Amino acid sequence: xxxxxxRREWLQKNLTTITPITAAIVLxxxxxxxxxxxxxxxxxxxxxxxxxxxxxIAACGLTFVILMGSFDFSIPSVLxxxxxxxGVFYPQVGFAVIPLAIMVSLLFGFINGVLLAKFSIPxxxxxxxxxxxxxxxxQIISGGYTRILSDPSFTAIxxxxxxxxxxxxxxxxxxxxxxxxxxxxxxxxxxxRAVYGIGGNLTGARLAGINITKVRxxxxxxxxxxxxxxxxxxxxxxxxxxxxxxxxxxxxxFASVVVGGTALSGGTGGIHRTLLGVIIIRWLDSGMSMxxxxxxxxxxxxxxxxxxxxxxxxxxxRIKIMK
Amino acid sequence: MFNSSILxxxxxxxxxxxxxxxxxxxxxxxxxxxxxxxxxxxGAGKSTLMKILVGIYPPDxxxxxxxxxxxxxxxxxxxxxxRGISIxxxxxxIIPHLKVYxxxxxxxxxxxxxxxxxxxxxxxGIAKTVLDELGVKCDITSYMYELxxxxxxxxxxxxxxxxxxxxxxxxxxxxxxxIIILDEPTAPLSREERDELFSHLLEMKKTSSFIFVSHxxxxxxxxxxxxxxxxxxxxxxxxxxxxEKPTEEELFKEIVGRESHRYLxxxxxxxxxxxxxxxxxxxxxxxxxxxGYYQDVSFDLHKGECIGLFGPAGSGKSEIARTIxxxxxxxxxxxxxxxxxVGLKDEPHRRLKMGIGYFSxxxxxxxxxxxxxxxxxxxxxxxxxxxxxxxIAAIINFKAERSLAEKVMKEMRIRAPSxxxxxxxxxxxxxxxxxxxxxxxxxxxILVLLDPTIGIDVGSREEIYEALLEMKKxxxxxxxxxxDPKEYxxxxxxxILVKDGKLKKIYTNDEFRKVMQL
Numbered sequence: 001x002x003x004x005x006x007r008r009e010w011l012q013k014n015l016t017t018i019t020p021i022t023a024a025i026v027l028x029x030x031x032x033x034x035x036x037x038x039x040x041x042x043x044x045x046x047x048x049x050x051x052x053x054x055x056x057i058a059a060c061g062l063t064f065v066i067l068m069g070s071f072d073f074s075i076p077s078v079l080x081x082x083x084x085x086x087g088v089f090y091p092q093v094g095f096a097v098i099p100l101a102i103m104v105s106l107l108f109g110f111i112n113g114v115l116l117a118k119f120s121i122p123x124x125x126x127x128x129x130x131x132x133x134x135x136x137x138x139q140i141i142s143g144g145y146t147r148i149l150s151d152p153s154f155t156a157i158x159x160x161x162x163x164x165x166x167x168x169x170x171x172x173x174x175x176x177x178x179x180x181x182x183x184x185x186x187x188x189x190x191x192x193r194a195v196y197g198i199g200g201n202l203t204g205a206r207l208a209g210i211n212i213t214k215v216r217x218x219x220x221x222x223x224x225x226x227x228x229x230x231x232x233x234x235x236x237x238x239x240x241x242x243x244x245x246x247x248x249x250x251x252x253x254f255a256s257v258v259v260g261g262t263a264l265s266g267g268t269g270g271i272h273r274t275l276l277g278v279i280i281i282r283w284l285d286s287g288m289s290m291x292x293x294x295x296x297x298x299x300x301x302x303x304x305x306x307x308x309x310x311x312x313x314x315x316x317x318r319i320k321i322m323k
Numbered sequence: 324m325f326n327s328s329i330l331x332x333x334x335x336x337x338x339x340x341x342x343x344x345x346x347x348x349x350x351x352x353x354x355x356x357x358x359x360x361x362x363x364x365x366g367a368g369k370s371t372l373m374k375i376l377v378g379i380y381p382p383d384x385x386x387x388x389x390x391x392x393x394x395x396x397x398x399x400x401x402x403x404x405x406r407g408i409s410i411x412x413x414x415x416x417i418i419p420h421l422k423v424y425x426x427x428x429x430x431x432x433x434x435x436x437x438x439x440x441x442x443x444x445x446x447x448g449i450a451k452t453v454l455d456e457l458g459v460k461c462d463i464t465s466y467m468y469e470l471x472x473x474x475x476x477x478x479x480x481x482x483x484x485x486x487x488x489x490x491x492x493x494x495x496x497x498x499x500x501x502i503i504i505l506d507e508p509t510a511p512l513s514r515e516e517r518d519e520l521f522s523h524l525l526e527m528k529k530t531s532s533f534i535f536v537s538h539x540x541x542x543x544x545x546x547x548x549x550x551x552x553x554x555x556x557x558x559x560x561x562x563x564x565x566x567e568k569p570t571e572e573e574l575f576k577e578i579v580g581r582e583s584h585r586y587l588x589x590x591x592x593x594x595x596x597x598x599x600x601x602x603x604x605x606x607x608x609x610x611x612x613x614x615g616y617y618q619d620v621s622f623d624l625h626k627g628e629c630i631g632l633f634g635p636a637g638s639g640k641s642e643i644a645r646t647i648x649x650x651x652x653x654x655x656x657x658x659x660x661x662x663x664x665v666g667l668k669d670e671p672h673r674r675l676k677m678g679i680g681y682f683s684x685x686x687x688x689x690x691x692x693x694x695x696x697x698x699x700x701x702x703x704x705x706x707x708x709x710x711x712x713x714x715i716a717a718i719i720n721f722k723a724e725r726s727l728a729e730k731v732m733k734e735m736r737i738r739a740p741s742x743x744x745x746x747x748x749x750x751x752x753x754x755x756x757x758x759x760x761x762x763x764x765x766x767x768x769i770l771v772l773l774d775p776t777i778g779i780d781v782g783s784r785e786e787i788y789e790a791l792l793e794m795k796k797x798x799x800x801x802x803x804x805x806x807d808p809k810e811y812x813x814x815x816x817x818x819i820l821v822k823d824g825k826l827k828k829i830y831t832n833d834e835f836r837k838v839m840q841l
Contacts, residue, residue: 208702209675
């Protein structure tokens, strides 16, 4: 009796961890059944890595914002703008384009943060607005044309294989490194504690002497920074930039964060969980394309998953009434 | 039937999870037209008993008698309503954007519908009659949020009475004597609002009975006919105030089972004006004004002194306190601490750096309820638990964090399984002790206290007073804002009377106790 109760309580407590792990295993078996080459050949592994790495970086940035109880719609657009800046200006300025892209993105993050922290405009509003600004800028600088980036010294930042024979592309190591940095920052630094604090209890965080304005601005800048790096690496990976980058990535990104177990209400979950969420969402995506599910139907599936996982992860003890 | 009980419970017991005995053979009775009080510390079993009466919990054992006849316990609040019992909870149960009459009839509309249309005229008529009859004077077309807190509570009570009456046939008072349980109704109210509420209750008593659940001794003594004292789930005393009147001290002893705070007065010395002058000034407030809240506020706070800002609700006392921690920005004036000017628009985190701390009794706001105790304590003590492997990066040392929390738990006698226990599962008193403990550990130069013991039981209250007095002895200065005169008398060296946003008069601790007859 008692043991049964303890087991039930343990299960309830760790449900947000068990669910994604189970889902990943089930997916892996299902995909294997659909396609005998899935994860079985070196090429299939590399393809998956290419699909996941830039996505993981962007998702890590989004996790920061969601942990704080806010939302960032501008990530795909900032990512696209970064990639496009590389595509347009690399031929002229060379590697100086990387700091340029990062600076421009940080500016977007800064504006998002200031609008929220100083002018109290909800983040879904501000980031939606700035996403259009970034979108427009990308359109203007590129004229809407696809840019090719074939210079091997630039593409090397993403597609150098380490080790050279049967190794993984460098974008994978970048992604894992940034993910690790994200984990360290959120879980063991005072700054990370402040992010969780603001997401968990804004008034309490203010009363406890946390500089809310600063943390909020920094978090949005971090999110833009991650998006920017993802964009640069993605441009190097696909050897160019085009206006379709990031289009319709908002929902899969958001889905991967909540599937990992970070609650949309803020304050619970973490970047360490996002890796699993990304794996699930990307596997699901490739699984569906394998069996020939239409792109638009895939979007419907991601939308549904996002809603279901939001319901599953949201902290209902805390939120009594939702408006 | 003269003096007979309309409701009586006998030997009620209730055990939670097979271990915690919340109620142990408790009996009580309610007569017609009376206010009967149930007092006890948090966790004494008051709420459990009330929840059994309104059908939220089933009891393990016991009997219920209604007008002398044995009846089964209600299984849900609807059944309780049929027996004429309803409850008004401590938290605001109102809906701010409904008009008074809409709120009164919320959920009862179907009784007043003809052909799918609401009979608005009838509802308005009944609302008016009932409020008039019960002596509640308010405009039925005003919105709930426009009413003062005490009036909102009154409307809630009227709603409870009305729903019982409608359950028994009509909106008129005939025949039924509703029993309304008031669960700590005065907790959010100021003294004046409290008196206002009680004057109305005395009026309503003509047609109803009230079970008044509280731990505020003076009001219980003043307004009830009989008092039941619960302690650790047992009925320890029953006073019929028409026959014998226990002193507040005696009642207090029955509630907590030990001596009251008078020993604190004997143990700690309060600063005299001449002696205080000799101490360094730690905070100086000059001509502080904020339009609509307070004007021209000036005072000096010495090292190790506690100043109380005393006055009615709305006098601006809490706004002054909140201004000092930077939650509210003043229009003009000056705040100087340790010789340094404080930026008037500075946020709390800058005040904290200048050595000012703030602690409010509203635990829901201050505490992170879903964080473990450990994180709540380290939040304002980050410097103590970080290490810097490289100069610019600070990381949290979890071992140091845990031992810090363990130390505070021991000092404050916080009763919890471990430092990893999440705070929401703790009692109100223990939560408050965590908040006090974290500031004790931080030990700022100045601590602003806003209702530091609101809504907690008498025992924890004393432990908090003692911790605060120890901090004061150690040289921490404090500013207190509260609703309880006793609290000022226990904690403050000087008490400043605040009225209409202006500082009126300064009392020493002795003078204040004399004036307040404490």
